[in-house]
Amino acid sequence: MSGARAGRARCAGAVLALASLGTAGPSGAVELSLAKAVETALANNPALAAVEETRRQVEGGIVEARADAFPQISFGGSWGQSLSPSLLNSPDFEDLLELFPEGFEPGTQELTRAAITVSQTIWSFGKVRAAVDLAETVAQAAEAQIAAARLDTGLAVADAYFRVLATREGLATIEADREYRKRDLERVRDLLDIGEATELELLRAEAAAAEVEPEVARRQGQVRVAENGLRNLLALSAEEPLVLEPAPAQLPDPPAGDLLVELALAERPELSDLALQVAAREQQKKVTSADGLPQLDFNGAWGREVRVIGNFSDPLYSAWAFGVNLNWSLFDGGRRKGQVAQIESQRTQTQLLLDDLRARVRLEVDQALSNYLTARARAAAAELSAGASREALRVARENYEQGVATQTDLLDAQSRSTLSEAIAIESHYEALIQASRLARAVGRPATAPWRAIAEN
Numbered sequence: 001m002s003g004a005r006a007g008r009a010r011c012a013g014a015v016l017a018l019a020s021l022g023t024a025g026p027s028g029a030v031e032l033s034l035a036k037a038v039e040t041a042l043a044n045n046p047a048l049a050a051v052e053e054t055r056r057q058v059e060g061g062i063v064e065a066r067a068d069a070f071p072q073i074s075f076g077g078s079w080g081q082s083l084s085p086s087l088l089n090s091p092d093f094e095d096l097l098e099l100f101p102e103g104f105e106p107g108t109q110e111l112t113r114a115a116i117t118v119s120q121t122i123w124s125f126g127k128v129r130a131a132v133d134l135a136e137t138v139a140q141a142a143e144a145q146i147a148a149a150r151l152d153t154g155l156a157v158a159d160a161y162f163r164v165l166a167t168r169e170g171l172a173t174i175e176a177d178r179e180y181r182k183r184d185l186e187r188v189r190d191l192l193d194i195g196e197a198t199e200l201e202l203l204r205a206e207a208a209a210a211e212v213e214p215e216v217a218r219r220q221g222q223v224r225v226a227e228n229g230l231r232n233l234l235a236l237s238a239e240e241p242l243v244l245e246p247a248p249a250q251l252p253d254p255p256a257g258d259l260l261v262e263l264a265l266a267e268r269p270e271l272s273d274l275a276l277q278v279a280a281r282e283q284q285k286k287v288t289s290a291d292g293l294p295q296l297d298f299n300g301a302w303g304r305e306v307r308v309i310g311n312f313s314d315p316l317y318s319a320w321a322f323g324v325n326l327n328w329s330l331f332d333g334g335r336r337k338g339q340v341a342q343i344e345s346q347r348t349q350t351q352l353l354l355d356d357l358r359a360r361v362r363l364e365v366d367q368a369l370s371n372y373l374t375a376r377a378r379a380a381a382a383e384l385s386a387g388a389s390r391e392a393l394r395v396a397r398e399n400y401e402q403g404v405a406t407q408t409d410l411l412d413a414q415s416r417s418t419l420s421e422a423i424a425i426e427s428h429y430e431a432l433i434q435a436s437r438l439a440r441a442v443g444r445p446a447t448a449p450w451r452a453i454a455e456n
Helices: 003-007 034-044 046-052 054-067 093-099 127-193 199-211 213-234 257-267 269-290 309-313 335-401 407-442 450-455
Strands: 072-082 109-123 295-306 318-327
Touching: 034 046, 034 127, 034 213, 046 054, 046 127, 054 127, 109 309, 109 318, 127 199, 127 213, 127 269, 127 407, 199 213, 199 407, 257 335, 257 407, 269 335, 295 309, 335 407
Parallel strands: none
Antiparallel strands: 072 109, 109 295, 295 318
């Protein structure tokens, strides 16, 4: 990097891990490094919060699955009245009438019941254990999905962060060019007043000053769009000032491609997610198969059953029952066999998706590494071109002041220098964005330092 570029203040983060900042910037703004910006998004971004909320959902599923291993206790009560003529319809009722010389008329019966019931699975041939294992595996898969969402959020923040920095620095370059053209216009006017410049030179200077204004307005719009995108990811208000930490000018050297692929296969949460889904299908198969095996359950109840409410305290009206039940589905028409076949098919599909993802991860890492190396080479070439253009502008200015070069030569040199500087800025930050994407392809945060990756 040239001294001019290294000395120019960059409003940028870096792929290298930076210390999180919490210092107050101008007007009470909080200064952000890339790491701090990612941390803020991980804490405040509502889309990520929605994904992380699934953690509570799967934890509830584990509690639900475990509940089948514990006793189920409930209390129940009932009250009712009834009138039944069944005794009158008995074929022996005429013989019974002799016991009622004054006649017989059915009366209304009132009965109140209250009981505590207990049920407990004694043996389910592993169904309950398999259901708990299934719920825990689903929870682990959810954690892998959350980890992937966090990495995606970090990458989105890094992309937005660097685009803010790139648009700001690009705008600063164009504004500096505008100021130079304004000064040049004033100088030509002064020279025209003393007869050392022509009307044509004045017109050229005025045109040069005017033609840069649309570009300034365009880049100001780019800055607003980029800043609003970053604020949205950080869940900040539209008026929140963004003071971003400068980035080092040196682009990091990545480890070898084979090491990056090895790390990606070991650390990508998407691979863990699919692997856990394969395991979940196996456990789901066990749960479904266990439905066809015998199950022993204990059931018991104790309470009171009275006609008169006042008798509830009398032990004479106690009622209880308990027993052990055996349930065994001997034939279900092939329903369970079909369910198992579906689960096995889903497991095979997931395993094939896992194999395909492993292959795609290798390709993603190779492409991301190639993109980064290409972007870094382009940034280096653009910086060399910008340095040469700056030197050409310096020479053109000196020659113009000495009367050796024309005003057209100076304006052309100024335009080329500004353009090459803008390209160098865009190329540098594009390389940083590609480095962040490479880190994501490996399964690391966008702020992960390459040195740490190489050491691991």
